[in-house]
Amino acid sequence: MDSEEKIAVRKSTTLGCLIYRLISTCLFWPKLSALPHLSRRSFLTVAGLPVVFGAVLPPGVRLVGLDTEDPLPGKHPGLTILNDRPVNAETPPHLLDQEVTGADRLFVRNNGIAPASPPDDPSGWTLRIAGEAVPEPVVFTLAELQGRFTHRSYQLTLECGGNGRKEFSPPATGNQWSTGAVGCPEWTGVRLRDVLEAARYDRDKAVYIGYYGRDTHLSGDPDKVVISRGVPIAKALENETLIAWAMNGEPIPHLNGYPLRLVASGYPASVSGKWLSEIVVRDRVHDGEKMNGASYRVPCKPVAPGAKVNDEDMCIIEEMPVKSLITSPKTGAVLTNDRTLPIAGHAWCGSGAVARVEYSIDFGSSWHPCTLTRPVNRYAWQHFRARCTFPESGYYEVWARATDEAGIAQPMVLPNWNPRGYLNNACHRIAVKVV
Ligand SMILES: Nc1nc2c(c(=O)[nH]1)N[C@H]1C(S)=C(S)[C@@H](COP(=O)(O)O)O[C@H]1N2
Numbered sequence: 001m002d003s004e005e006k007i008a009v010r011k012s013t014t015l016g017c018l019i020y021r022l023i024s025t026c027l028f029w030p031k032l033s034a035l036p037h038l039s040r041r042s043f044l045t046v047a048g049l050p051v052v053f054g055a056v057l058p059p060g061v062r063l064v065g066l067d068t069e070d071p072l073p074g075k076h077p078g079l080t081i082l083n084d085r086p087v088n089a090e091t092p093p094h095l096l097d098q099e100v101t102g103a104d105r106l107f108v109r110n111n112g113i114a115p116a117s118p119p120d121d122p123s124g125w126t127l128r129i130a131g132e133a134v135p136e137p138v139v140f141t142l143a144e145l146q147g148r149f150t151h152r153s154y155q156l157t158l159e160c161g162g163n164g165r166k167e168f169s170p171p172a173t174g175n176q177w178s179t180g181a182v183g184c185p186e187w188t189g190v191r192l193r194d195v196l197e198a199a200r201y202d203r204d205k206a207v208y209i210g211y212y213g214r215d216t217h218l219s220g221d222p223d224k225v226v227i228s229r230g231v232p233i234a235k236a237l238e239n240e241t242l243i244a245w246a247m248n249g250e251p252i253p254h255l256n257g258y259p260l261r262l263v264a265s266g267y268p269a270s271v272s273g274k275w276l277s278e279i280v281v282r283d284r285v286h287d288g289e290k291m292n293g294a295s296y297r298v299p300c301k302p303v304a305p306g307a308k309v310n311d312e313d314m315c316i317i318e319e320m321p322v323k324s325l326i327t328s329p330k331t332g333a334v335l336t337n338d339r340t341l342p343i344a345g346h347a348w349c350g351s352g353a354v355a356r357v358e359y360s361i362d363f364g365s366s367w368h369p370c371t372l373t374r375p376v377n378r379y380a381w382q383h384f385r386a387r388c389t390f391p392e393s394g395y396y397e398v399w400a401r402a403t404d405e406a407g408i409a410q411p412m413v414l415p416n417w418n419p420r421g422y423l424n425n426a427c428h429r430i431a432v433k434v435v
Pocket residue numbers: 106107108109110111112158159160161212213214215226227255256257268269270271272273274275
């Protein structure tokens with residue numbers, strides 16, 4: 001997306017916000033009109049100037065000059081906004097060129113509306129543990145979770161199952177993510193396992209867990225669940241499955257689930273419930289919102305692009321496939337005095353580690369090794385580097401390809417078409433001009 005397009009998106013986003021706010025403020029107008037005396041509007045100023053006709057400004061109309069509200073509070077201005085209601089924004093590759101993703105750079109994927117008034121003091125936030133495989137529901141406050149259980153910190157990669165959806169043909173509905181619905185910050189919290197044990201969950205009955213969060217459905221209906229997904233109990237009990245309150249040592253950004261969220265890395269990030277209020281330990285596969293139909297499910301066996309697939313032939317996505325991203329240089333780099341170019345990026349996969357990353361400058365005819373770090377802990381992304389040498393001036397592409405420990409490599413072209421456009425792990429490519 002060039003900068004002009006981005007401005008257009010920002011503008012329509014702002015307009016969307018404006019209309020939405022206008023409608024919601026109108027709903028509250030009876031309350032405002034009940035106020036005695038003149039509305040404050042007559043005394044409004046904008047940038048130090050009195051709003052001359054402020055007293056007759058229709059209720060609910062926001063002054064354009066005041067419209068400085070940030071659609072992505074706490075986020076880097078370089079994120080690409082895909083949607084503003086619900087908020088969805090992805091991170092361009094070059095902004096992910098940090099070993100540990102900055103909290104301001106982690107993508108945002110909301111299915112509903114984030115809780116309206118995040119608590120200043122979250123210590124009283126509650127998490128309930130319930131479900132068929134828990135003898136008696138138990139409620140913990142955040143302060144109790146923090147006081148009672150051992151704190152753990154891990155770098156954990158989160159990737160939306162729909163990252164890369166944009167490439168699907170025939171296209172898949174949903175956010176048209178390109179490459180940026182991924183990141184790997186450091187998370188701090190307690191092990192879900194420790195908390196489930198404290199709630200005396202039944203090992204023989206437990207099959208799956210499911211989460212609930214405090215966001216609200218787009219319809220505004222308080223009884224409608226936005227999303228309630230989960231993981232098999234074995235995944236829930238892994239050391240790295242956390243109930244987290246911090247990202248990079250600070251409270252989790254509001255848009256990423258402040259003050260408490262689940263982080264179960266390696267699976268599509270949709271299992272990592274935000275604004276976490278409840279975990280149920282189920283005696284069956286969790287059947288919450290977005291566990292069924294085409295949501296986060298793919299055909300159990302490959303199908304032809306565009307095929308219609310019956311519900312019973314769809315399987316829940318579990319481990320994410322091996323993938324990599326070139327984060328430096330930015331695509332479109334121009335080399336002037338030199339024919340060598342250092343490249344860098346990250347590689348990750350949903351289970352085990354990435355065994356190697358290679359790069360190609362001749363459209364995949366030959367591949368050259370990159371250096372690759374070991375993950376600092378399971379599910380942390382790994383970092384690769386290489387120095388490309390170009391034989392002559394002209395247009396090139398640098399392609400990167402990761403291979404997991406099982407020997408499975410990223411495909412060059414879009415793999416396994418599926419109705420909702422999940423799991424695109426095709427190789428990332430950047431353009432380079434050598435002059
Ligand atoms: N409560 C709640 N949890 C949620 C979601 C949501 O909409 N509501 N979105 C899910 C999806 S689809 C993804 S990809 C991740 C995104 O996490 P992030 O916004 O922190 O990057 O959160 C998951 N957890």
